[in-house]
Amino acid sequence: KNEVEQSPQNLTAQEGEFITINCSYSVGISALHWLQQHPGGGIVSLFMLSSGKKKHGRLIATINIQEKHSSLHITASHPRDSAVYICAVRQGGSEKLVFGKGTKLTVNP
Amino acid sequence: DAGVIQSPRHEVTEMGQEVTLRCKPISGHNSLFWYRQTMMRGLELLIYFNNNVPIDDSGMPEDRFSAKMPNASFSTLKIQPSEPRDSAVYFCASSLGERDTQYFGPGTRLTVL
Numbered sequence: 001k002n003e004v005e006q007s008p009q010n011l012t013a014q015e016g017e018f019i020t021i022n023c024s025y026s027v028g029i030s031a032l033h034w035l036q037q038h039p040g041g042g043i044v045s046l047f048m049l050s051s052g053k054k055k056h057g058r059l060i061a062t063i064n065i066q067e068k069h070s071s072l073h074i075t076a077s078h079p080r081d082s083a084v085y086i087c088a089v090r091q092g093g094s095e096k097l098v099f100g101k102g103t104k105l106t107v108n109p
Numbered sequence: 110d111a112g113v114i115q116s117p118r119h120e121v122t123e124m125g126q127e128v129t130l131r132c133k134p135i136s137g138h139n140s141l142f143w144y145r146q147t148m149m150r151g152l153e154l155l156i157y158f159n160n161n162v163p164i165d166d167s168g169m170p171e172d173r174f175s176a177k178m179p180n181a182s183f184s185t186l187k188i189q190p191s192e193p194r195d196s197a198v199y200f201c202a203s204s205l206g207e208r209d210t211q212y213f214g215p216g217t218r219l220t221v222l
Contacts, residue, residue, distance in 0.1 A: 011130040031208065043200065086152065095207040097142075098163055099152040 006100035023087030113214035134203030
């Protein structure tokens with residue numbers, strides 16, 4: 001079993017829909033990251049959080065430490081949001097990031 | 110700043126050849142990470158440096174892989190000899206500190222025939 005599980009693996013939405021991507025992990029962590037990988041391959045760090053919620057534009061990331069679960073929400077989705085979204089956790093006592101397999105999001109116009 | 114710079118962007122080589130991937134981190138960043146991405150395994154940390162010193166190389170697959178960081182502005186990842194299963198995209202990332210936001214380079218797509 002992977003230490004970091006993401007769901008769904010693939011997600012197709014219509015422009016304007018509200019998107020939720022989930023990440024569950026099985027180990028104690030000190031931080032959780034959400035990354036975006038564009039179709040061209042480039043990777044951008046979206047959020048780093050250890051508790052609560054963070055918001056940046058139309059993106060919202062939440063984390064529940066007790067339930068070992070995080071969600072990434074996209075409001076008013078747009079075709080330019082089409083990308084692979086990757087969850088990664090930093091295990092407690094380590095600086096290593098362990099990655100989920102990613103969620104491929106396609107937003108159709 | 111130009112961001113993290115990696116070279117080459119694409120490399121095609123034959124099995125048994127030596128491959129050297131290069132990375133220039135963002136100026137002022139003290140931590141540098143090498144990752145490998147494959148369809149089967151996703152993103153995996155190979156090794157990371159802090160202040161030019163290797164801190165964790167437990168992700169390096171085997172002795173064929175080696176990484177150096179001779180100074181704060183340059184790092185190399187070397188594979189010798191290369192094998193077809195090494196085909197992947199190799200990313201370099203840097204951050205201010207080990208626990209800070211990481212900035213990724215564009216990656217090097219390696220194909221070993």
